[in-house]
Amino acid sequence: MAHAPHGRPPRVGDDAAVRRALIAFVLAVGAILVLAPLVVIFAQAFRLGIPAFVANIAHPDTRHAILLTVLTALVAVPVNTVFGVAAAWAITRFDFPGKRALTVAIEIPFSISPIVAGVAYLFVYGLQGLFGPALQAAEIKILFALPGIVLASMFVTAPFVARELIPLMQAQGRDLEEAATSLGASGWRTFFSVTLPNIRWALLYGVVLCNARVMGEFGAVSVVSGNIRGQTNTLPLHVELLYHDYNTAGAFAAASILTLLALVTIVAKVLLERQGAGRVRRPALAAPLPAAALSTAAALSPAEGAKP
Amino acid sequence: MKITLDNVVKTFDTFRAVHGVSLAIGSGELVALLGPSGSGKTTILRMVAGLEYADGGTIRFGDRDATRIPVRERGVGFVFQHYALFPHMTVAGNIAFGMKVSKLRRSRAAIDARVAELLSLVKLGGLGGRFPGQISGGQRQRVALARALAVDPKVLLLDEPFGALDANVRRELRRSLRDIHDALGITTLFVTHDQEEALDLADRVVILDHGRIVQEGTPQQVCRAPSSAFVTRFLGDANRLVAEVRGGRALIAGGSIEAAGVPDGRAEIYARPADLEWAREGAGIAARVIRVMDRPESRRLVARLPGGEHVELDVTPETAVDVGDSGVVTLRRANVFALA
Numbered sequence: 001m002a003h004a005p006h007g008r009p010p011r012v013g014d015d016a017a018v019r020r021a022l023i024a025f026v027l028a029v030g031a032i033l034v035l036a037p038l039v040v041i042f043a044q045a046f047r048l049g050i051p052a053f054v055a056n057i058a059h060p061d062t063r064h065a066i067l068l069t070v071l072t073a074l075v076a077v078p079v080n081t082v083f084g085v086a087a088a089w090a091i092t093r094f095d096f097p098g099k100r101a102l103t104v105a106i107e108i109p110f111s112i113s114p115i116v117a118g119v120a121y122l123f124v125y126g127l128q129g130l131f132g133p134a135l136q137a138a139e140i141k142i143l144f145a146l147p148g149i150v151l152a153s154m155f156v157t158a159p160f161v162a163r164e165l166i167p168l169m170q171a172q173g174r175d176l177e178e179a180a181t182s183l184g185a186s187g188w189r190t191f192f193s194v195t196l197p198n199i200r201w202a203l204l205y206g207v208v209l210c211n212a213r214v215m216g217e218f219g220a221v222s223v224v225s226g227n228i229r230g231q232t233n234t235l236p237l238h239v240e241l242l243y244h245d246y247n248t249a250g251a252f253a254a255a256s257i258l259t260l261l262a263l264v265t266i267v268a269k270v271l272l273e274r275q276g277a278g279r280v281r282r283p284a285l286a287a288p289l290p291a292a293a294l295s296t297a298a299a300l301s302p303a304e305g306a307k308p
Numbered sequence: 309m310k311i312t313l314d315n316v317v318k319t320f321d322t323f324r325a326v327h328g329v330s331l332a333i334g335s336g337e338l339v340a341l342l343g344p345s346g347s348g349k350t351t352i353l354r355m356v357a358g359l360e361y362a363d364g365g366t367i368r369f370g371d372r373d374a375t376r377i378p379v380r381e382r383g384v385g386f387v388f389q390h391y392a393l394f395p396h397m398t399v400a401g402n403i404a405f406g407m408k409v410s411k412l413r414r415s416r417a418a419i420d421a422r423v424a425e426l427l428s429l430v431k432l433g434g435l436g437g438r439f440p441g442q443i444s445g446g447q448r449q450r451v452a453l454a455r456a457l458a459v460d461p462k463v464l465l466l467d468e469p470f471g472a473l474d475a476n477v478r479r480e481l482r483r484s485l486r487d488i489h490d491a492l493g494i495t496t497l498f499v500t501h502d503q504e505e506a507l508d509l510a511d512r513v514v515i516l517d518h519g520r521i522v523q524e525g526t527p528q529q530v531c532r533a534p535s536s537a538f539v540t541r542f543l544g545d546a547n548r549l550v551a552e553v554r555g556g557r558a559l560i561a562g563g564s565i566e567a568a569g570v571p572d573g574r575a576e577i578y579a580r581p582a583d584l585e586w587a588r589e590g591a592g593i594a595a596r597v598i599r600v601m602d603r604p605e606s607r608r609l610v611a612r613l614p615g616g617e618h619v620e621l622d623v624t625p626e627t628a629v630d631v632g633d634s635g636v637v638t639l640r641r642a643n644v645f646a647l648a
Contacts, residue, residue, distance in 0.1 A: 175392035178359055182379050182386040183406035183459055193405070197396040 041259050044252035056253035061230045065238035066257065071146065072234060073214045076153040080210055084161025085203070089195075091162075092169040093177075103166075106159050117155050118223025121148065125224075144226035149234060152220035157210045164206035165199055172198060205272045212265040216258060309370050309462040309495050310335045311356060316365035318351050325351040327519040328365065333512075338489050338496045340506035343516035344542065349499045350389075350467055352516075356497060357465050358382040369462065385456030385494075387466040391448045393440035399451050400436035403427070406459035426454040429488060446477040453485070457492070464489075466498035470505060482509050503543050507531065515539055537576060537645045546578040547619040551644070558644045561614065562593035562636070567644035579642040581608060584621035586629065592636030595619070597629055611637060 046053050056062065090096070091103055109117065123129045125142040135142060142148045176198065180190040196203075218236040225232040233241060235258055242251035311333040318326040326348040333339050341349040354360040356367060358379035367375045374382060393402050403423045407414050414422075427433050430450035440448055449469060456464060469485065470478040486509055489496050500506050506513045507527040514524040523535040534540040537548075551558040551567075553575045558567040565577065585592075586609060595611035598618070602608075606622040609629060613619060619637060623629065 175388050175390060176394060178379075179386070179388055179392035179394075179455075180405070180409075182357060182359070182384065183409060183455070184380055184411075185405070185409040186380070189409050193409075194394055198394075 038259065041252055041255050044248060045256035047252075048249050052249060053253050053256075056250045057257070059250065061233065062238060062242075062250070062254055064230050065233045065235045065254065068146070068149070068233065069215050069235040072150050072153050073211055075150045076157060076214045077207060077211050080154055080157050081161050081203070081207055083158065084163075084165060084206060084210075087162040088165035088169050091166055093174060106162050109156050109158050110163075114152075114156050114217065114219030115223060118152055118220035121152055121155070121220070121224050125151075143224055144228065144232055146232070148224035149221050149232065152224045153214045153217050156217050156220050157213045160210035160213065161203065161206035164202045164209075168199055168202045201272050201275050205269060208265055208268045208272065212262060215261055310368075311463060311495060311497070312366075312368040313352070313356070314366045314368070316352070316355060316362045316367060318348070318355060318360060319363050325519055326355070326362075329516075329519070329521055330365075331514060331521065331524070333495060333497060335495055336493045338486070338509065338511045339498075340510035340513045341497065341499045341516060342501070342503060342506040342513050342542075344501060346518070347516040348519035349501075349516050351519075353465050353467055353497060353499045356463070357384050357386050359386070383459075383461055384463045384465055385459060385461030387449075387452045387456050387464075387469055389468040389471055391440075391452040393448055393451055393455070395440050397439075398436060399432065399438050399440065399443065400427070402440065402451055403436075403455045403458050406455065410459065422458065426458055429457070429491075430454045431484065445473050446481060449473065449481060450484075453488070457488075457494075461494070464494050464496040466496070468499055468501070470502075471500075478505070485509065507543075515542065517542075534578075534643055537578060540578040540643050540645075545581055545620060547581070547584065547621075549577045549579070549613075549617060549619070550647070551575050551577050553644065553646070558642075560593065563591075563639055565639045565642050565644065570644050570646050574647040575644050576647055577639070577642045577644050579619075579639055581620045581622040582606075583639065583641040584619060585638045585640055586611075586621055586623050586627065586635055587638065588633075588635050590636055590638075592638040595635060595637045597631055597633045597635070600629060600631055611635075613637070 045056075057066075087102065087106060091099060122143065124131060125135060125148065126132050127136065140147075142151065176194050177190050180194045181187075185193065216236055217234075218240070221234055222237055222240075225234065225237060227233060227237055227241065229241060235254060239251050239254045239258070242254060311331075313329055313331040315328045315330055316326060317324070317328055329348070329352060331352075341352060343349045351360060355362050358374070358377060362375055365375075366373055369382070379386075394405065397405065400420075400423050403426055404419050407419045407422060423436060424433070427436055430453055432447060432450055432454070435443060435447065440451065443451070449472075453466075453469075466485075470481055473481065482505060498509075507530075510527065512524065512526055513530050515522050515530065517538055523530055523539050525533075530539065531543060534543060540546050541548075549560055551560045551565075551574075553559070553567050553570045553572050555572070556566070556568050556570070557564045558570070558575055558577055560577065567575065586595075593613055595613055597609050597611050599610040600607060601610070602625075605625070607625060607627055607629070609621050609623060611619055611621065621637060629635075
């Protein structure tokens with residue numbers, strides 16, 4: 001097989017023509033689908049020069065949209081982080097009825113269209129909805145206000161942190177926590193000194209992805225926010241609004257901020273993955289060398305024994 | 309600290325892992341829980357530690373009922389099968405962890421001194437700054453031991469302490485665990501499925517099968533007088549021959565052996581390879597050699613008896629024998645158990 005006659009390719013699928021065609025195809029499609037729009041966004045945003053770009057960003061409505069988006073993230077991301085850690089902990093450490101159902105339920109926001117989530121919130125908190133009359137009587141405004149935007153964003157991003165943590169915590173098992181407890185550590189101490197340091201990269205990764213999605217969410221937020229300019233318009237909604245106003249430069253300026261955010265997220269993701277991978281790989285690297293390492297130990301121990 | 313288990317029971321869902329186990333471990337004793345996988349030995353160890361709670365029965369530490377005391381307050385040192393070292397802490401950090409989280413406040417200098425003392429006790433001086441991922445399996449095991457000892461436990465519990473190590477490292481660590489136990493005099497209970505390890509290391513061996521104690525005693529007692537066919541098989545290689553007992557002797561075609569106390573009727577004979585003798589001719593069971601396996605200290609023959617059974621026997625390295633040779637096998641020593 002390795003030395004096939006008549007110059008046939010030594011490995012399956014390693015045909016030069018196939019290789020070239022495949023690479024060319026992927027590069028071309030990637031450029032058209034991904035790269036071109038990215039370039040256009042920045043080109044359009046700066047088409048009228050930097051001063052115009054700054055003026056567009058500084059417009060009160062745009063500034064308000066940015067502020068609202070940041071505010072939403074500041075609430076939704078921490079809440080979902082705590083929820084994600086709690087859910088991952090519960091699923092990987094405890095046995096309880098409904099555990100499978102919870103595992104599946106956490107995934108639902110991933111598979112459901114955000115617009116459906118938005119409409120559902122409308123029917124839960126809206127005037128004709130489940131809690132609508134009660135909320136109105138108590139003068140609590142959820143829809144077409146910040147709480148609705150935050151709730152919809154949280155629904156859409158609920159799985160991000162838990163999904164990163166569950167496989168990792170499953171693989172790690174309970175041993176480390178049991179060891180810490182047997183050494184006398186309290187529950188909190190065990191969590192902060194032992195559990196958290198071992199999941200930190202996956203956790204940060206989940207938080208970064210969650211944040212990117214919260215800031216970029218359009219569908220669900222669009223339904224529950226009511227698109228009130230300068231009041232309940234988040235950045236993605238604002239981009240659409242400007243675009244429909246034929247303010248192309250403004251729309252692209254706002255869009256460029258979201259894009260920049262996405263690029264930062266990707267860089268952070270790559271860096272975190274590298275950190276996380278390093279953590280995982282280090283013990284595995286040492287594992288195949290016990291004989292070599294042991295001879296060092298053998299060499300060390302007599303010297304150590306001689307010292308005292 | 310004396311440990312007493314009285315009729316301890318543990319059930320997981322519908323599976324009963326431990327059936328009413330009663331056991332007393334004397335203060336300062338080194339005891340092995342020995343059994344095949346699924347025999348309940350690890351569950352018993354975890355119940356003594358407080359990592360699992362018994363469904364029934366009591367566990368006493370000295371005169372105190374410890375059955376419901378959580379692991380955090382039970383004062384045990386536990387060495388996990390895969391060590392469970394904290395990967396993000398150095399070796400010294402791992403060992404110091406128990407002292408740092410303790411209610412008993414210690415100065416930083418006191419902790420450092422104790423860590424250094426423990427490192428030299430387990431012969432790892434100079435490795436305090438390494439991370440668990442940077443040391444060998446045998447070294448990790450010793451760190452786990454030092455970490456467990458750091459909290460001055462009244463009882464030391466080890467779950468398959470040498471399970472993941474190669475044979476030479478095992479032997480070395482076994483000796484050093486024995487030395488440390490003798491130096492500290494701490495009551496120690498360890499779990500193993502390796503009979504050689506249990507017999508080598510322990511003052512007393514407790515043999516378990518299907519969640520029950522089947523025999524306990526010193527290594528000498530269990531080796532010389534195994535109480536059942538299971539114990540005999542589990543402690544080492546044994547040939548099984550079916551025999552007929554009449555008047556205190558077990559009879560097989562071509563031989564017989566003493567079977568005092570075994571009732572008349574069908575019985576099984578267990579004989580170790582070293583308890584069978586090989587001869588070219590003479591009285592005994594006719595046999596034909598079908599394989600010869602050479603070992604550093606002996607030659608092991610696999611021979612076929614007239615009934616078709618295979619037996620294994622060890623002969624001295626000088627014995628000249630080849631595949632196909634015929635001869636006779638005699639029983640020098642054996643254990644006989646009645647067949648139900």
